Amino acid sequence: MTPEASPAVQPAAAAPVFRRVYVWELPVRIYHWLNALCVLVLTVTGILIAHPPAFASVTEASFSYWFGINRFIHFATAYVFFFNFAFRIYWGFVGNQFSDWRNFLPLRSAQFRQAGAVLRVDVLQATNRPIDAVGHNSLAYFTYFLMFLVFLFQVISGFAMYASMSKSWFPQLFVWAVPLFGGDFALRQWHYMAMWFFIVFTIVHVYLVFYHDYVEGHGVMSSMVGGWKFVRPDMLKGNGRSWFPLSPRSPRSEQKSAPRRPS
Amino acid sequence: MNVLESPSRTGGPTIWEEMHARGVSRRDFVKFCTWMSAYLGLASSGVADVLKALEKKRRLPVVWLHFQECTCCSESFIRSSHPIVADILLDKVSLDYTETLQAAAGFQAEECLHRTMKESRGEYLLMVEGSVPMAEDGAYCVIGGRSALDIVQEAAAGAKAIVAWGNCACAGCVQAARPNPTMARPIHQVVTGKPIINVQGCPPIAEVMAGVVVYLLTFDRIPQLDALGRPKAFYSRRVHDTCYRRPYYDAGLYVESFDDENARHGYCLYKMGCRGPTTYNSCGVIRWNNGVSYPIQSGHGCIGCSEAGFWDNGPFYQRLASFPGFGIETTADQIGLAVGAAAIAGAAAHAILTNVRKHHEIGEQAGESASLAPPPAVAESDEQAKE
Numbered sequence: 001m002t003p004e005a006s007p008a009v010q011p012a013a014a015a016p017v018f019r020r021v022y023v024w025e026l027p028v029r030i031y032h033w034l035n036a037l038c039v040l041v042l043t044v045t046g047i048l049i050a051h052p053p054a055f056a057s058v059t060e061a062s063f064s065y066w067f068g069i070n071r072f073i074h075f076a077t078a079y080v081f082f083f084n085f086a087f088r089i090y091w092g093f094v095g096n097q098f099s100d101w102r103n104f105l106p107l108r109s110a111q112f113r114q115a116g117a118v119l120r121v122d123v124l125q126a127t128n129r130p131i132d133a134v135g136h137n138s139l140a141y142f143t144y145f146l147m148f149l150v151f152l153f154q155v156i157s158g159f160a161m162y163a164s165m166s167k168s169w170f171p172q173l174f175v176w177a178v179p180l181f182g183g184d185f186a187l188r189q190w191h192y193m194a195m196w197f198f199i200v201f202t203i204v205h206v207y208l209v210f211y212h213d214y215v216e217g218h219g220v221m222s223s224m225v226g227g228w229k230f231v232r233p234d235m236l237k238g239n240g241r242s243w244f245p246l247s248p249r250s251p252r253s254e255q256k257s258a259p260r261r262p263s
Numbered sequence: 264m265n266v267l268e269s270p271s272r273t274g275g276p277t278i279w280e281e282m283h284a285r286g287v288s289r290r291d292f293v294k295f296c297t298w299m300s301a302y303l304g305l306a307s308s309g310v311a312d313v314l315k316a317l318e319k320k321r322r323l324p325v326v327w328l329h330f331q332e333c334t335c336c337s338e339s340f341i342r343s344s345h346p347i348v349a350d351i352l353l354d355k356v357s358l359d360y361t362e363t364l365q366a367a368a369g370f371q372a373e374e375c376l377h378r379t380m381k382e383s384r385g386e387y388l389l390m391v392e393g394s395v396p397m398a399e400d401g402a403y404c405v406i407g408g409r410s411a412l413d414i415v416q417e418a419a420a421g422a423k424a425i426v427a428w429g430n431c432a433c434a435g436c437v438q439a440a441r442p443n444p445t446m447a448r449p450i451h452q453v454v455t456g457k458p459i460i461n462v463q464g465c466p467p468i469a470e471v472m473a474g475v476v477v478y479l480l481t482f483d484r485i486p487q488l489d490a491l492g493r494p495k496a497f498y499s500r501r502v503h504d505t506c507y508r509r510p511y512y513d514a515g516l517y518v519e520s521f522d523d524e525n526a527r528h529g530y531c532l533y534k535m536g537c538r539g540p541t542t543y544n545s546c547g548v549i550r551w552n553n554g555v556s557y558p559i560q561s562g563h564g565c566i567g568c569s570e571a572g573f574w575d576n577g578p579f580y581q582r583l584a585s586f587p588g589f590g591i592e593t594t595a596d597q598i599g600l601a602v603g604a605a606a607i608a609g610a611a612a613h614a615i616l617t618n619v620r621k622h623h624e625i626g627e628q629a630g631e632s633a634s635l636a637p638p639p640a641v642a643e644s645d646e647q648a649k650e
Binding site for chain 2 (some may be wrong): 050051052053054055061062063064065066067068070123125128161164165175176178179182183184185186188189192193195196199200203204207210211214215216
């Protein structure tokens with residue numbers, strides 16, 4: 001290994017104190033798991049819609065409605081997915097600094113620097129300097145931004161196709177997407193193609209959560225359950241390479257990031 | 264020709280008068296009006312509107328242009344089940360110019376066209392079959408020494424409205440399929456500033472064509488159109504929604520291959536690539552050849568001929584089209600599976616690499632083992648740090 005292998009480890013013997021930080025607020029965690037459930041249900045029902053299995057049935061069609069129910073679940077889940085997604089965007093404006101919407105937009109050079117560092121350290125593993133990211137790292141935020149765009153596309157294309165089967169006003173808001181893509185067929189094709197993004201995303205996402213927990217030991221995995229991460233105090237101070245430099249702003253998030261005290 | 268009868272002139276027989284003179288009984292005339300109102304989805308009171316309109320209105324001058332197409336729209340129309348349907352267009356509206364059916368030729372025909380465009384300016388209906396080629400200055404479709412683009416733009420300038428017949432005029436159809444060597448364009452892309460009614464299909468159903476003409480005659484306004492410019496009366500529902508095999512779809516009973524047991528049961532053709540779920544047309548309701556049948560009823564899936572780009576959405580016998588840029592028959596599934604497998608392989612390789620490259624960072628670190636951990640809990644030491 002390189003001699004500068006783990007600078008973070010050196011002072012650890014002296015002060016291995018990890019601070020517990022409340023990173024993911026309860027609404028963010030609920031959003032995450034509800035979203036994961038929706039994506040799972042939508043993917044499974046979506047694959048079934050695209051490739052219905054062959055049931056050798058001797059019953060009359062009037063006794064069976066499984067495909068209709070499957071589609072109903074897909075459409076109903078789509079509504080949950082959409083409103084959950086809309087809520088997450090709202091939370092980007094009122095939540096703590098780790099869920100702030102500004103993290104997701106790749107606008108500042110510091111974000112690009114950190115994304116580049118993540119590529120070198122975690123993906124290419126060219127160096128072992130730790131990335132001091134308390135929330136997500138910049139590359140992850142960018143990826144989630146891309147993911148939100150795919151969410152948006154799935155919502156628009158899905159409801160645009162659904163509009164012709166619905167009398168409700170909401171899906172009608174998306175009918176403009178049909179002429180944009182030339183027709184339902186093309187829209188369906190792209191809607192289906194985008195589903196593969198979710199599958200590939202999930203593979204990479206789950207792997208990276210394992211990876212970060214395994215390598216860094218900040219408790220990434222459990223943070224989406226309890227909200228807490230364990231970080232070195234210096235990571236919170238913004239020492240040049242820290243998590244995207246949004247200074248902790250609201251007193252509320254200050255309070256939240258301080259450990260709860262049983263009083 | 265019929266130019267003398269254009270409505271800009273006073274007098275002349277009305278549509279009913281002319282029909283009557285040709286031996287159509289009052290009874291047949293009323294039946295026709297009722298029939299058309301039903302197709303148009305009008306309330307029963309609408310029958311009277313149609314009736315009155317055809318009784319009172321004079322013939323409508325029409326210029327019918329043909330460009331890059333196969334004339335199947337005209338063929339469909341003149342094979343319409345009801346004799347009056349053909350009459351209403353070919354005799355009762357004043358078809359002043361149409362390459363396929365007119366008697367005049369050469370200079371005579373050109374003169375007819377120009378006379379109508381001049382004398383009925385702002386009043387004639389322009390009906391177009393076929394797409395307009397843009398490549399090589401339009402050399403792929405030249406009539407009377409002028410390009411299709413020139414002709415359609417000149418004719419459109421004085422038209423009251425434009426009816427685009429068939430997929431060619433509405434979306435380019437086969438000529439516009441990749442690689443589209445003539446750069447064929449539908450009418451709505453080469454004409455601006457005029458209302459365009461896209462009567463889709465390859466060809467459109469004859470009764471749909473007649474319905475659009477009757478609507479224009481009766482109400483003298485553009486029918487309600489969908490987002491792709493198609494009359495809602497005929498294109499607001501998918502073939503799927505009106506398909507008599509729909510219950511099999513919802514029950515999950517599908518034909519797995521042509522001529523299997525399920526096909527003999529008449530199950531849904533969804534898995535055979537039927538485009539019914541993404542195609543807006545009236546085939547399931549009006550059907551073809553005097554309501555005899557339509558593709559799905561004959562055991563073949565819908566190919567989506569009333570949708571833009573349906574030739575490029577092939578192969579027709581699979582639900583998912585081949586994906587552009589990946590060669591023939593490569594579907595989204597094959598690409599997705601390949602990328603998914605690559606992601607898993609990449610993650611596995613990365614995991615191995617991580618254990619090699621980050622060997623010193625993983626697991627127990629100096630000063631972190633349980634025996635060396637400071638007795639106070641993390642939270643408390645953190646409080647101290649804070650204070």
